[in-house]
């Protein structure tokens with residue numbers, strides 16, 4: 001493996017709460033090479049977003065730290081661009097202006113006006129959104145918003161691209177389409193990517209490595225799975241691929257056997273006793 | 285329409301509704317007609333009730349008497365304007381004659397000092413309310429942004445805001461009058477003291493809704509957008525300009541509309557109490573005057589005050605629609 005571009009060493013964080021400190025993460029160690037695509041997977045509430053936010057600099061680790069290109073990360077910055085779960089476009093700016101805001105901020109003094117314009121259009125073309133330049137976020141679909149969010153992040157020319165469940169809120173078709181775009185773009189640009197996902201297929205399809213997290217509190221990395229599938233990857237061809245299904249099975253067994261999460265679900269029906277539901281792996 | 289209407293009126297309107305089969309035209313017609321129905325009912329009721337009430341100044345004026353009085357007021361205003369024009373013409377003529385005999389004459393045109401008419405009082409009131417409101421807005425929005433962005437500053441200023449907000453304009457008025465006369469030497473020219481007193485009172489009373497709404501709007505920025513700003517490392521000024529102000533604009537404008545409404549109400553009260561020129565003084569003078577015409581003149585003034593308040597609110601609404609980025613928002 002190449003020398004790590006991004007290093008998380010002994011990262012831990014605790015949040016002050018009314019009942020004392022809540023240790024969310026402990027001893028998270030991870031080295032990521034330049035150009036690598038890493039997925040974080042784990043049960044809800046285990047601390048995936050927290051890890052991502054620490055890398056982004058939006059949260060400060062209580063112990064340990066993050067090193068990017070031999071420099072410690074202490075604050076947010078555009079070299080670690082974030083694609084937020086709910087797109088987070090500025091609703092009062094058009095598609096073009098949203099990307100422009102990022103480009104102006106990052107390339108002020110480095111690119112001329114026309115170069116900036118070309119760069120904005122180039123990034124919007126990568127996600128196939130040049131047809132809606134002058135639309136406001138409220139006028140485009142959820143999938144389009146997510147694509148603009150990705151274009152905005154890519155336009156910052158980040159060293160690391162951080163994505164928090166980027167396709168979580170989308171329907172299966174749009175999601176598949178965007179996954180393909182992300183794979184294409186990553187192949188072209190060779191970005192380092194950390195992506196949080198709940199979707200096992202998505203993780204296996206996109207990743208070089210899948211980082212599986214244990215349940216909180218004091219969550220940490222449980223297992224790391226290397227995905228040795230050749231690129232470019234084809235979702236249809238892979239669905240019958242033995243290795244693909246083997247990887248898939250490993251992730252599922254981690255999530256639903258080793259880290260099985262049993263918790264009462266308070267169902268909407270006003271049942272007197274809370275139903276206990278165990279989450280089981282879907283039988284293939 | 286399920287509203288009782290005079291039969292003839294319904295007849296004349298019904299054929300209009302017939303040709304207006306197009307649902308959109310019909311809707312628009314309804315939007316126009318229904319408010320008219322309300323107004324008509326009001327005037328009918330007023331007319332019916334007014335004649336029953338007998339006051340010390342004769343019977344209470346109905347809509348017709350008030351309309352007549354309104355045209356009287358208009359005539360008086362025109363007469364006054366003619367007198368003013370004539371006054372200046374006379375002076376100009378005299379001055380020119382003086383200059384012919386003595387080119388170095390120091391003589392100057394003296395300003396006309398006639399009695400302010402109803403319409404010049406309206407102009408005074410409008411100018412005062414706009415200045416007071418502008419002052420309030422200029423103070424409230426920047427202060428609101430700064431306070432709203434910092435929970436600590438909010439904790440510092442919140443008790444003060446809660447303390448000052450409910451103070452009636454009538455309580456401020458004596459203080460402001462005394463302060464203005466102490467701090468502002470009345471010289472020839474410049475702003476008059478009474479104008480300053482009115483404008484400051486208006487500003488002080490109307491600034492609170494804008495201030496509070498700005499604070500709330502600014503402190504409710506979505507954390508996601510704040511994170512975007514952090515990741516982009518936006519500087520303070522561009523953070524305010526691109527993130528804070530746009531997301532707070534709907535709240536700010538709601539506050540400004542409330543403020544303008546309060547400003548107009550406060551101004552009339554302040555003018556009445558302080559005898560500062562304006563519509564409030566007009567009403568008070570007529571009340572003191574107590575002639576047979578006074579009541580209908582007061583009624584005319586009251587209606588005009590209402591209409592102006594309404595128009596000011598509509599103008600703010602237009603401005604709000606224009607400035608608001610969310611064109612789908614339903615603003616009323």
Ligand SMILES: Nc1ncnc2c1ncn2[C@@H]1O[C@H](COP(=O)(O)OP(=O)(O)OP(=O)(O)O)[C@@H](O)[C@H]1O
Nearest residue numbers: 015017022024043044045046047048049050051216
């Ligand atoms: N600011 C905070 N204060 C207190 N507790 C927090 C805070 N942020 C997160 N936590 C806790 O830390 C844990 C991890 O949260 P996190 O948002 O990282 O989970 P997640 O893995 O991203 O979950 P999901 O998949 O549902 O998004 C949770 O138990 C959460 O309650």
Ligand SMILES: [Mg+2]
Nearest residue numbers: 048049050164
């Ligand atoms: Mg999360």
